Amino acid sequence: MTAAPPHFLRPLVAPDVNVGHAMHFGPDRPLVLDAGRKLTNFSIAYMTYGQLNAARSNAILICHALTGDQFVASQHPLTGKPGWWETMVGPGKAIDTDRYFVICTNVIGGCMGSTGPADTNPETGKPYGLDFPVVTIRDMVRAQAMLLDELGIEKLLCAVGGSMGGMQVLQWAASYPDRVVSAVPIATGSRHSAQNIAFHEVGRQAIMADPDWMGGAYQLENRKPAKGLAVARMAAHITYLSEAALQRKFGRQLQDRDAVSFGFGPDFQIESYLHHQGMTFVDRFDANSYLYITRAMDYFELAADYGGVLAEAFRDCKTRFCIISFSSDWLFPPSENKRVAHALNAAAANVSFVEIDTDRGHDAFLLDEPEMFATMRGFLAAAAESCGMT
Amino acid sequence: MNNVLPNLRPDLQAIAQMIAPGSRVLDVGCGDGALLEHLARNRQVDARGIELSQQNVNMCVARGLSVLQGDADTDLAAYPSQVFDTVILSQTIQATRAPRIVLDHLLRIGRHVVISFPNFGHWRIRLSLLFKGRMPQTRFLDQHWHTTPNIHLCTIADFMSLAAEADAEVEKVVALSEEGRTRTVKPDAWGPNLFAEGAIFLIRARRTTQGGQKAPPHVL
Numbered sequence: 001m002t003a004a005p006p007h008f009l010r011p012l013v014a015p016d017v018n019v020g021h022a023m024h025f026g027p028d029r030p031l032v033l034d035a036g037r038k039l040t041n042f043s044i045a046y047m048t049y050g051q052l053n054a055a056r057s058n059a060i061l062i063c064h065a066l067t068g069d070q071f072v073a074s075q076h077p078l079t080g081k082p083g084w085w086e087t088m089v090g091p092g093k094a095i096d097t098d099r100y101f102v103i104c105t106n107v108i109g110g111c112m113g114s115t116g117p118a119d120t121n122p123e124t125g126k127p128y129g130l131d132f133p134v135v136t137i138r139d140m141v142r143a144q145a146m147l148l149d150e151l152g153i154e155k156l157l158c159a160v161g162g163s164m165g166g167m168q169v170l171q172w173a174a175s176y177p178d179r180v181v182s183a184v185p186i187a188t189g190s191r192h193s194a195q196n197i198a199f200h201e202v203g204r205q206a207i208m209a210d211p212d213w214m215g216g217a218y219q220l221e222n223r224k225p226a227k228g229l230a231v232a233r234m235a236a237h238i239t240y241l242s243e244a245a246l247q248r249k250f251g252r253q254l255q256d257r258d259a260v261s262f263g264f265g266p267d268f269q270i271e272s273y274l275h276h277q278g279m280t281f282v283d284r285f286d287a288n289s290y291l292y293i294t295r296a297m298d299y300f301e302l303a304a305d306y307g308g309v310l311a312e313a314f315r316d317c318k319t320r321f322c323i324i325s326f327s328s329d330w331l332f333p334p335s336e337n338k339r340v341a342h343a344l345n346a347a348a349a350n351v352s353f354v355e356i357d358t359d360r361g362h363d364a365f366l367l368d369e370p371e372m373f374a375t376m377r378g379f380l381a382a383a384a385e386s387c388g389m390t
Numbered sequence: 391m392n393n394v395l396p397n398l399r400p401d402l403q404a405i406a407q408m409i410a411p412g413s414r415v416l417d418v419g420c421g422d423g424a425l426l427e428h429l430a431r432n433r434q435v436d437a438r439g440i441e442l443s444q445q446n447v448n449m450c451v452a453r454g455l456s457v458l459q460g461d462a463d464t465d466l467a468a469y470p471s472q473v474f475d476t477v478i479l480s481q482t483i484q485a486t487r488a489p490r491i492v493l494d495h496l497l498r499i500g501r502h503v504v505i506s507f508p509n510f511g512h513w514r515i516r517l518s519l520l521f522k523g524r525m526p527q528t529r530f531l532d533q534h535w536h537t538t539p540n541i542h543l544c545t546i547a548d549f550m551s552l553a554a555e556a557d558a559e560v561e562k563v564v565a566l567s568e569e570g571r572t573r574t575v576k577p578d579a580w581g582p583n584l585f586a587e588g589a590i591f592l593i594r595a596r597r598t599t600q601g602g603q604k605a606p607p608h609v610l
Contacts, residue, residue: 341458348414351458353459355444378452
C-alpha cells in the first residue's frame with residue numbers, strides 16, 4: 001500500500017519528470033560506503049545511447065562532473081537544454097554513438113534520479129537532508145559498477161570524464177583495472193588541492209548561511225536556499241573560466257547602461273552573467289546535493305589508499321590511459337594532470353598525455369575544442385583495435 | 391631481421407636495427423611516431439614517447455602509441471630509473487637547453503641509449519665557415535642562426551668527450567653519409583668527424599668496478 005506523499009515532499013525532480021532509466025537496488029544489495037555506512041534501497045538513474053554489440057565490447061561509460069547528470073547527449077528534462085556534452089557524444093561525433101554504446105549515470109548523491117539527500121529516507125518517511133550518508137568518489141564508482149553488473153557489462157571499452165568525472169575515471173582504473181580497457185581522464189587530478197577545497201568551502205558556507213537552508217531540512221519547510229546556492233554557483237563558475245577568457249568575453253563592459261550607477265546593481269556585464277548563472281542553476285540542482293558532491297571531491301585523494309604513492313594505485317594496471325589537460329585551466333592545471341601521467345609512467349602503465357592550448361580555462365572540456373575531439377577519436381579507435389572490437 | 395618500412399628515414403632505420411625485439415623503448419622527441427609505430431608493429435616493442443608538439447602527439451595517439459606531451463629538458467626527471475631497455479633521442483640533443491643533464495637522465499632511465507645528431511664537424515660546414523665567414527646552413531641545418539632551434543650543436547668528437555664526461559661507454563657508432571647511407575665506424579676514428587653528415591651513438595652507463603649498477607637517484 002502506498003500512501004500519497006505528504007505535502008512537504010516537493011523534490012526537485014517531480015515524479016512526472018523523465019530521468020531516463022533507473023535501476024533500483026533493494027535491501028539485499030546495499031551500497032557499502034567509505035563512510036562506514038550502508039545505503040539500502042537506492043536507485044541509479046542513467047541514460048544510454050547507441051547499441052551494445054553482441055560481444056558486449058563497445059561500452060563506454062561517461063562520468064559527469066560536479067553539476068552534470070546523465071543527460072550527456074540528450075535534452076535535459078528540467079531545462080530543455082541540449083545534453084551537456086553533445087559536442088563530444090553523438091552519431092558521428094568523437095565518441096560516436098553509431099559505433100559505441102554510451103552509458104552515463106547520475107552519481108549517487110545527485111539529484112537527477114539517483115538517490116541523494118533530496119530523496120525520501122525509507123526509515124523515516126521524510127527527505128534525507130543531512131541524514132544522507134557522506135559519499136565519496138569511490139562510492140560513486142562502486143554504484144556504477146553495480147549498475148554495470150546489472151546491465152551485464154563486464155568490461156568497458158573506455159571510461160571517460162572531465163573534472164570530477166575524471167576523478168571517477170581514475171578511481172575506476174584503480175578499483176577495477178580488469179574492467180576498463182582504456183581510460184580518458186580530462187582536466188582532472190588525483191586529489192583535490194587546498195585551493196579547490198577552499199573554493200568549495202566558500203560555496204558550502206554560502207548555502208549554509210542562507211536562512212532558507214534550515215539546517216538542511218528545507219524541504220520539510222517547503223523552502224529552498226536559492227540565494228546561497230546561487231552564490232555558491234557564482235563563486236565556482238569563476239574557477240571554471242580563465243582570466244583571459246573573462247577579459248575577452250566581458251572586459252569592463254557595462255550592462256545595459258552607459259555609465260556606472262554609483263550603486264550596487266549589476267553595472268558590469270560579468271556581474272549580470274554570474275547572476276544569470278546562479279539563478280538558472282537553482283532550478284536544476286538541489287542545494288544539499290551540492291554540499292554532498294563537493295565534499296566527495298574534497299575527500300578525493302587516490303594515493304591515500306595506496307600508502308601515499310600514487311603509482312601504487314596503478315600497479316599492474318593494463319588499462320590504456322589518455323590524459324587530456326588544458327593550458328589555461330587553473331582549477332586542475334596541466335601540472336596536476338601531468339602528475340597523474342608521471343605516476344602512471346612510474347607504474348609502467350600505458351599512458352598518453354596531451355595539453356591543449358586554449359584560453360577557455362577548466363570549462364574547455366565542455367566546449368568546442370577540435371584538438372580534444374581529434375585526440376579522443378584517435379585514442380578510442382586505437383583502443384577498440386587493441387581489444388579486437390570490430 | 392631487417393624488416394624496415396620503406397618510408398622510414400635511413401637514420402631511423404639504422405636506429406631501429408639497434409633495438410632488440412620485444413624490448414621496452416622510450417623515444418624522446420618522437421615526432422609523429424613513425425619510428426615508434428615501426429618498432430611496435432614490426433619488432434613487438436613496448437613503445438613509449440615524449441613529444442613537444444601537440445599536433446604530433448595527437449598523431450601518435452591516433453596511431454595507438456603511448457606518448458606524453460612534454461619536454462626533454464623538464465620531463466625526463468619524472469621518469470624512474472632503469473625502466474626502459476633503450477631510450478632514443480633522435481636529432482634532438484642539439485635543441486635541448488642542457489644537453490649534459492638530458493644525457494645523464496637518458497643514461498639513468500635506459501639500460502641503453504641511442505642518440506643521433508647532425509655532425510657540425512662535417513667538411514662542408516668547416517669550409518663554409520672558413521670561406522664564407524657565415525654560420526653554415528646545410529640540408530640538416532637549414533635555418534638562420536637566429537631562428538634555428540639547434541642551440542647546442544656539436545661535432546662527433548665533441549660528443550665523444552661529453553659521453554666520456556658522463557661516464558658513458560660507447561657501444562656502437564653509425565655514421566650517416568650525405569646520400570643517406572649508414573655505416574658502422576670506429577668511435578675514435580678521425581674520418582667520420584670530417585665526412586659524416588650525422589652520427590648515431592649507442593651508449594650505456596659505465597658500470598661500477600664492483601659490477602653493480604650505479605645507484606640511480608630516487609625520483610618517484
